[in-house]
Amino acid sequence: MKRIGILTYHCVINFGAQLQTLSSIGYFRNNGYEPIVLNWYPHDLEEFYRTEVPSCQYDEQFSFSQSQMPVSRLCRTVEDVAKEIQRLNIEAVFIGSDALFDYSPQKNRKHLDIKSMRFVSNGPVGATHDLPNAFWGSFNDFLPKPIPCVGFSISSQSAPYFRYNHAELNELKRLLGNFGFLSLRDDWTCNMVKYICGRQDVTVTPDPVFAFNINTSYSVLKADLLKKYKLPKNYILISFCHDYLSCDYVNRIITQVEDATGCSCVSFPMPRKLKEYNTKYSVSLPLPTLDWYYLIKYSQGYIGELMHPIIVSLHNSVPFYCFDQYGTFKTVIPMIWHKKIPESSKIYDILKRGDFLSNVYAYNQNNIPEVKDVVNAFLHFDKDKCKKFAATMLTKYKSAMKEIEHILK
Numbered sequence: 001m002k003r004i005g006i007l008t009y010h011c012v013i014n015f016g017a018q019l020q021t022l023s024s025i026g027y028f029r030n031n032g033y034e035p036i037v038l039n040w041y042p043h044d045l046e047e048f049y050r051t052e053v054p055s056c057q058y059d060e061q062f063s064f065s066q067s068q069m070p071v072s073r074l075c076r077t078v079e080d081v082a083k084e085i086q087r088l089n090i091e092a093v094f095i096g097s098d099a100l101f102d103y104s105p106q107k108n109r110k111h112l113d114i115k116s117m118r119f120v121s122n123g124p125v126g127a128t129h130d131l132p133n134a135f136w137g138s139f140n141d142f143l144p145k146p147i148p149c150v151g152f153s154i155s156s157q158s159a160p161y162f163r164y165n166h167a168e169l170n171e172l173k174r175l176l177g178n179f180g181f182l183s184l185r186d187d188w189t190c191n192m193v194k195y196i197c198g199r200q201d202v203t204v205t206p207d208p209v210f211a212f213n214i215n216t217s218y219s220v221l222k223a224d225l226l227k228k229y230k231l232p233k234n235y236i237l238i239s240f241c242h243d244y245l246s247c248d249y250v251n252r253i254i255t256q257v258e259d260a261t262g263c264s265c266v267s268f269p270m271p272r273k274l275k276e277y278n279t280k281y282s283v284s285l286p287l288p289t290l291d292w293y294y295l296i297k298y299s300q301g302y303i304g305e306l307m308h309p310i311i312v313s314l315h316n317s318v319p320f321y322c323f324d325q326y327g328t329f330k331t332v333i334p335m336i337w338h339k340k341i342p343e344s345s346k347i348y349d350i351l352k353r354g355d356f357l358s359n360v361y362a363y364n365q366n367n368i369p370e371v372k373d374v375v376n377a378f379l380h381f382d383k384d385k386c387k388k389f390a391a392t393m394l395t396k397y398k399s400a401m402k403e404i405e406h407i408l409k
Contacts (some may be wrong), residue, residue, distance in 0.1 A: 001034045004074075004087060004408070005093040007134055008100065010037050011065035012045065013053045013271045015292045016209065016308025019067060020097045023208035024152075025069060026215030027401055028094070039071040040081050040134045042127035057271050078132045082142035092408045093139070095179075096152035097208050099346075100135035101189060102128070103156075103172065105163040136175040150181040150404050153205045154189060158326055158344040161192040173197040180407045182327035183400055186349035199336070204349075205400040206393040209311045212293070214394070220294040229283050234263040237296060238277055239304030241270035242325055242362045249371065251278045253303060258376045263300045269336055270306070299377060307347050314354060315390050319381035321374050322347060324362040354389040 006024055021037065028035040041054045050058060065071070072084045085093070086292065107214050110119040131133055135154075140146040164172070176197045183205035184190045189349040193202050207374035208215070226233065236257060240250065267274060276282055283295065296302055296312045301319040313320040326345040343349070346372035359377050361369050 001032065002092070002408070003034045003036060003088060004028050005088075006035050006037045007040060007081070007093055007095045008037075009098045009128075010069060010071070011039070011041055011062055012248040013049045013058055013061045014308075015061075015271065015289050016207075016306075016311065017098055017291055018061065018289045019212055019308065019312075020208040021065075021069060022218075023212045023215045023401075024094065024096070025218075027211065030166055030215065031405065035070060036090060037069045037071045038075060038081050038084055038090075038093070038134070039073060040075045040078075043076055044124070044126045045128060048126070053272055054285055056286040059269065060288060062067060064214045064289055065253075066367060077127075078134045078138045079142045081134045082139040084141065085139060085147065090147070092148040092150070093137070094150055094152060094404070095135055095137065096150075096154050096183075097185060099155040099157035100128075100151075101154050101156040101184075102159050102162075102194070103131070103133065103136070103168075103196040105128040105160060105168060106165055108160065108164045129202070131171060136172065137178050137322070138175065140178055144326050146178065148180050148408060150407060151179050152183055152400065152404065153185040153207055154183075155346050156189040157193050158188060158346070159192060161195055164196070169196055181404050188344045188346070188349065189227045203400075204353075206397045207308075207311050207350075209395070210315050210390065210393040211309065211397045212315065214323075218290055220290055222298040225298065227280075228291075231266060231283075232264045234261075234300050235266045235281065236261065236263045236301040237299050237309075238279060238302065239270060239302065239306075239309065240275050240323070241272055241305060242327070242363075245323065245348040245368070248318060249368070252371045253374055254278060256371060257301075257303070257378065260375060260379055261300065266299075268295070268302075268304070287327055295395040301381075304372075305380060307350070310347060310350070314350070314356075314386060314393075317386045317390065319378055319383070319385045321378045322351070322360045322361060324348060324360050355385065 008021050010021040025035045075081045075084055104125050109122055111122055113120045137149045138154055173196050182202050184202060190202055190204055194197055258265055265279045267276045267279045269283055269285050270285055274284055293312060296309055297316045299318055302309050302313050303321045305323050305325055310320055310322050324347040326346055326347055351357050
């Protein structure tokens with residue numbers, strides 16, 4: 001049985017990251033491979049999540065990753081990853097999915113201090129945003145003989161690749177040339193790769209969560225969830241972590257949605273915190289990853305932020321309205337005017353593909369939509385179109401994974 005290493009954000013405190021890891025593990029197990037998640041967890045990444053996330057949620061999700069995934073020994077550095085590849089006799093590495101190509105350009109690591117008129121450092125850059133980098137395949141530089149690696153549905157998290165300098169472009173081009181197969185999750189990242197190395201064989205493929213239901217055997221009953229969280233049969237999830245919108249604005253959405261649907265809205269947490277609104281029901285932290293997935297799947301809708309709740313909604317034909325915080329900016333007038341590039345958002349990309357741009361609002365646009373327009377878009381969500389789109393994504397996923405298997409053999 002061939003051993004395949006998996007490199008991704010498997011143990012970060014992020015529901016979607018853990019779901020896509022489980023989906024990839026399930027695919028390889030179901031197709032006769034022995035997957036091993038290479039447990040790359042740099043010190044700075046661990047420190048970030050221990051600082052930013054409540055300890056109860058950190059313990060819940062970290063323990064889940066260690067108990068439900070076939071993980072290697074802990075790797076703090078890229079060299080540690082290479083040692084584990086050798087120790088475990090791993091024959092190839094599957095890198096993906098998630099925002100793994102989020103390399104921070106040198107030009108973004110400093111800013112102009114107005115008082116001194118000098119460029120000063122923005123502080124240290126995390127290991128997953130620097131080089132060498134396991135997500136870019138740098139582990140092969142520490143192996144006696146390079147092993148095959150493939151990249152699947154990787155995102156750059158709106159990386160401003162047009163700011164990479166000559167040396168950065170050369171090194172990233174070298175690393176990308178070692179991928180036997182490479183697919184990206186969005187057009188922005190696809191264009192980034194083409195910009196860096198000129199590869200024309202890269203394509204956009206779906207997030208592995210689109211195949212979660214067929215790749216894994218997990219199951220949580222709706223009745224058990226309703227009892228556990230004391231929820232009504234028909235509920236709509238309201239989930240925000242940023243403060244772009246006023247509480248009054250969100251509460252007016254809640255009132256109009258409840259009046260129009262007869263459902264009860266539920267304040268639903270992000271891993272970092274629960275923002276409570278004027279809802280009769282709420283779900284508190286800690287929240288297990290699988291409960292999070294099935295609470296969305298069984299809901300009558302989702303209104304809120306972040307990408308993976310939208311992926312789960314699309315995957316299960318759940319109505320939604322998304323407020324999108326992703327995207328990079330391009331300087332028009334230094335220090336005065338920075339223009340957001342809509343196409344750089346991974347949410348914009350997936351919703352454009354599915355023809356659901358009427359169900360998203362991108363922050364930093366001029367006007368926040370009227371509450372009635374948000375509610376109207378939510379109420380007129382096209383489930384049939386969503387089912388067809390999800391089926392198309394699943395077909396593309398299967399096709400791409402078969403191509404990867406052919407390369408790995």
